[in-house]
Amino acid sequence: FLDKKKYGVVDNAEYFYRQRLTGTSTVDVMKENKRYFTDRLKNFYLKLANYCIKKEKCVPKFIQYLFAYDLQWLLKVDSLEVLDNTSQLNEFWKVLKQVLDYIDMDCIIDNKYIDEHILPFFIYLKNNHSIITTKSDQSLAIKSGDYIVEEFSKIVLWLDIIEYRRGYLNFSGNIESCFNDKYIHVKLVKESGAKIEEYDTKHVMYNNPKRQTLKYLGINWKYNYNFDTQISVSLNDMLYFKIEYDDGQIQYASIPLISFRESCGLSTSSAYFLKDSIIILFKEGKFNILPYSFKSMLRYEASNIKRVNYDKEPHYGYAIFIHIIYCIMYLFMKNKRIWLYSDRPDFADDNAKALFEYTCNMDDGVSRYFIVDKNSSSYNNLKRINKNIVAFGSFKHEILYLFAQKVISSYVNENFINPFHYFTPSLYSGLITSYRYFLQHGVTKDDVSEFIKKYDKNLSLIVCVSNMERDSFLADGYNFDSHVIQTLGFCRFDKLTSDDAKRQILFAPTWRLELSNEEKFIESQYYKTLKSFLNSEKLKSLVEVTCFTMVFKPHPELNDYIDLLDVPEYIHISEDESYQELFRDSSLLITDYSSVYFDFAYLKKPVIYYQKDDDYHYKEGYFKYDTHGFGKVIKKEEELIDEIHHIIKNECIMEDKYKKRVDEFFKYNDKNNC
Numbered sequence: 001f002l003d004k005k006k007y008g009v010v011d012n013a014e015y016f017y018r019q020r021l022t023g024t025s026t027v028d029v030m031k032e033n034k035r036y037f038t039d040r041l042k043n044f045y046l047k048l049a050n051y052c053i054k055k056e057k058c059v060p061k062f063i064q065y066l067f068a069y070d071l072q073w074l075l076k077v078d079s080l081e082v083l084d085n086t087s088q089l090n091e092f093w094k095v096l097k098q099v100l101d102y103i104d105m106d107c108i109i110d111n112k113y114i115d116e117h118i119l120p121f122f123i124y125l126k127n128n129h130s131i132i133t134t135k136s137d138q139s140l141a142i143k144s145g146d147y148i149v150e151e152f153s154k155i156v157l158w159l160d161i162i163e164y165r166r167g168y169l170n171f172s173g174n175i176e177s178c179f180n181d182k183y184i185h186v187k188l189v190k191e192s193g194a195k196i197e198e199y200d201t202k203h204v205m206y207n208n209p210k211r212q213t214l215k216y217l218g219i220n221w222k223y224n225y226n227f228d229t230q231i232s233v234s235l236n237d238m239l240y241f242k243i244e245y246d247d248g249q250i251q252y253a254s255i256p257l258i259s260f261r262e263s264c265g266l267s268t269s270s271a272y273f274l275k276d277s278i279i280i281l282f283k284e285g286k287f288n289i290l291p292y293s294f295k296s297m298l299r300y301e302a303s304n305i306k307r308v309n310y311d312k313e314p315h316y317g318y319a320i321f322i323h324i325i326y327c328i329m330y331l332f333m334k335n336k337r338i339w340l341y342s343d344r345p346d347f348a349d350d351n352a353k354a355l356f357e358y359t360c361n362m363d364d365g366v367s368r369y370f371i372v373d374k375n376s377s378s379y380n381n382l383k384r385i386n387k388n389i390v391a392f393g394s395f396k397h398e399i400l401y402l403f404a405q406k407v408i409s410s411y412v413n414e415n416f417i418n419p420f421h422y423f424t425p426s427l428y429s430g431l432i433t434s435y436r437y438f439l440q441h442g443v444t445k446d447d448v449s450e451f452i453k454k455y456d457k458n459l460s461l462i463v464c465v466s467n468m469e470r471d472s473f474l475a476d477g478y479n480f481d482s483h484v485i486q487t488l489g490f491c492r493f494d495k496l497t498s499d500d501a502k503r504q505i506l507f508a509p510t511w512r513l514e515l516s517n518e519e520k521f522i523e524s525q526y527y528k529t530l531k532s533f534l535n536s537e538k539l540k541s542l543v544e545v546t547c548f549t550m551v552f553k554p555h556p557e558l559n560d561y562i563d564l565l566d567v568p569e570y571i572h573i574s575e576d577e578s579y580q581e582l583f584r585d586s587s588l589l590i591t592d593y594s595s596v597y598f599d600f601a602y603l604k605k606p607v608i609y610y611q612k613d614d615d616y617h618y619k620e621g622y623f624k625y626d627t628h629g630f631g632k633v634i635k636k637e638e639e640l641i642d643e644i645h646h647i648i649k650n651e652c653i654m655e656d657k658y659k660k661r662v663d664e665f666f667k668y669n670d671k672n673n674c
Helices: 026-032 038-056 061-075 086-101 105-109 119-126 294-311 316-333 351-359 377-383 395-403 467-473 491-495 518-523 525-534 537-545 558-565 579-585 596-602 637-649 656-665
Strands: 132-135 140-144 147-151 156-165 168-177 184-192 195-200 202-204 214-216 219-232 238-246 251-254 257-260 272-275 278-283 286-291 337-342 366-372 389-391 406-409 435-438 459-464 485-487 504-507 549-552 571-573 588-591 607-610 631-634
Touching (some): 038 061, 038 086, 061 105, 086 119, 119 140, 184 219, 351 366, 366 377, 377 389, 459 467, 491 579, 504 579, 525 637, 537 637, 588 637, 607 637
Parallel strands (some): 337 406, 366 389, 406 435, 435 459, 549 571, 588 607, 607 631
Antiparallel strands (some): 184 238, 238 286, 278 286
16 A cells, blocks of 8 residues: 555445454453563554655655554553563663654644544643643633643533432432542532531542543553532522632632432432422522422423333333323332342242241231232242232333332342333433342352442342441441341341251352353353263262262353253252252362352251362452352362262261351341241
């Protein structure tokens, strides 16, 4: 092309931008490989630039545009940890500057193929890392050269939670900004008639990477300021947020723009919500506390419906229908006490089912319903004992969800709970004001703060079985209020029994979140470990000689790949049995990291942890297998089978030291967990 200065265009071809599902594409692995940094800058960018200069006496604009487009992927790398020492780091920055010198500023600023999020950082690097904070009479801004990186007055305050509870309004949210968060303060202003008061918010930290400082090439670039606040409110109060900046030399304040995340009680489609005869209306950047009247509610609903119809987001027509149904049914439903219970949509065999069965016949004015998929075996089984079994995702489920006081579940997955999850849920914000109670489906032993955290899982209760578990939820990263975390015991424990234990071994490994498709699964060490153990001739011989049976209970996510494991016929794959049945019938449990071992250990039956591969997706938490575990940790398949044999020879009796650990861990063992 440099020779002929001509190119041809094919007008009937399709170009597929490929990025492997396995995460092995160049843009995925580049930050782990040294050669994609300094070597790549030298051997691609600089060599091509020098070739152009030799041939053309300059680097042509189209090559500069190519450089700028391609270089953005390198700039997005968060860390330079792959470079081992200061010398390598200095060389990288030196060579990067040489490359940037060959790219004119207009080829960066006017390049429509550069991600808008990386563009300011790109310009900052082009300007030799020059950045200043400047203040005028009208604005505060961060600039790099003449380019405005960010204006303080244009910072958006995102709200995750708006909740009214017993006279208090609770807010959680964050701001993302290039202004250093240590100089930022978020305040809430309350106007009560002529009286104006300012309240500080609480600055909180989260472990989820989405709520931490964004780094490019190891440089802090965009800061995340997360906050919580609670304020008492009265009728006709008006509230709004203010952001202040103070670095000791420059002081500035502004009223931020407000946006709502999906977890919030409001959205651009629903500017109000109604709770306890109070209307909270968002109007012109302020939150107004207003008295309820049905006429006012209808007026606000009409405005919402008009907005939904105007925006025409996906599924907007059905959302309008639901808003109309809500208005029609509100007077009839508003005073009903509706509690919804659920485990997994496809299977009911957990804490919510146990609690529902315990409470469903109580005469306390509460209408209780259990939610489960109509096509699951659990639906008909539950229907035989109680009429209030509702099909997940049905119209009845949707109506009950709109008017529910409490949603009680053993899961926090939105798609397991919310019937509107797949139908643009923001269109229903404001209608749904229920409190959520998390019974858990397993003891939390690891650091799961990247998944379960206050800002998008606004829970009213988290049930724990141990004070150690409770204390872990109070650590940094979760940010739930202390009264939310309570050690009450799991309801399903009341149903556990070991009276009829058989000569049965239960193998119940957990899943690996990163295995999102068949290709990843087959290439994983997890797959190889499972297949090798299940097809072990030594295991088969041991089971046959000792007259035991072997039961394999795959994790629900593993069921999709079960045929790939070639499970031999002598091993029974459990599909329909409940965990309670399996725990009752089994004399020994083998798992890796699955929390099912807590239930089994609760019965003081022996447990083996087969952890050949250190590949579990959650960070290790307070629970240390060597000091807290209820059985041996095994790393090799041969040693695992030897340990199985040893336990069988000892008549599957848990060792005393593990029984002591069970007693120390569980707070209650009295069958009164419900």
